[in-house]
Amino acid sequence: MSAQFISIHPDxxxxxxxxxxxxxxxxxxxAVLPTDSAYALCCMLEQKSAMERIARIxxxxxxxxxxxxxxxxxxxxxxxxxxxxxxRLLKNNTPGAxxxxxxxxxxVPRRLMNEKKKTIGIRVPDNAILSAILDELDEPLMSSTLILPERExxxxxxxxxxxxxxxxTDLIVDGGVLTPNPTTVIVFEDSVPNIARYGAGDTTPFE
Structure with missing residues (x-):
């Protein structure tokens, strides 16, 4: 059985x-959904089996x-x-990459957080399709950037x-061909921002 393929207006x-x-x-x-950095594999938070499928993919x-x-x-x-x-820092820099x-x-379900540090990665993506989906769901989605095995x-x-x-997969949402820029990763330790990865988001506010 193949995934449903839905082409949707990007704006x-x-x-x-x-x-x-x-x-x-x-x-x-x-579901494979477009974000502001590339496509991502997504599912609902409570769907443990869907999360396991994403990990296998x-x-x-x-x-x-x-x-x-x-x-x-x-x-x-x-x-x-x-x-x-x-x-304040988040307010001034969301939505964004x-x-x-x-x-x-x-x-946060225990299976989603970092076991040792008890942290969670969170995004507010700047993508009209994804924003509409999140508004309709009225709750967050769990996601993992779609990087296939053996690829960078x-x-x-x-x-x-x-x-x-x-x-x-069950669904692929066609939001057009995207630029695969990774997000900028900001780690907050005792409220102090540290840049863990330089990516599409401007790091100036966090330096």
């Missing part, structure tokens, strides 16, 4: 398609750090501990993604 996503995508996710599906172990895709700052504060200093590593709250770059072309993994 004004059609509501009927957004609802269709969300239903597949709610039903436990593994990526060929990563149980220690792989997944990232929560959030709509906005208020959603971030449900899943991560954010003080006033961190909040950043992954923020923050201390996780009790709302994230996948950016939905047609070739369909050829490669259409048979082992």
């Amino acid at each position: 004004n996503p059609q509501v009927r398609f957004v609802k269709q995508i969300c239903q597949i996710l709610r039903d436990g599906g593994v 990526r060929q990563v172990d149980k220690h792989h750090n997944f990232t929560l895709l959030c709509r906005d700052l208020s959603e971030i504060s449900t899943y991560a501990k954010v003080d006033n200093t961190v909040f 950043y992954t923020f590593i923050l201390p996780a709250t009790k709302e 770059l994230a996948e950016s072309d939905p047609v070739s993604i369909n050829d490669e993994i259409g048979s082992i």
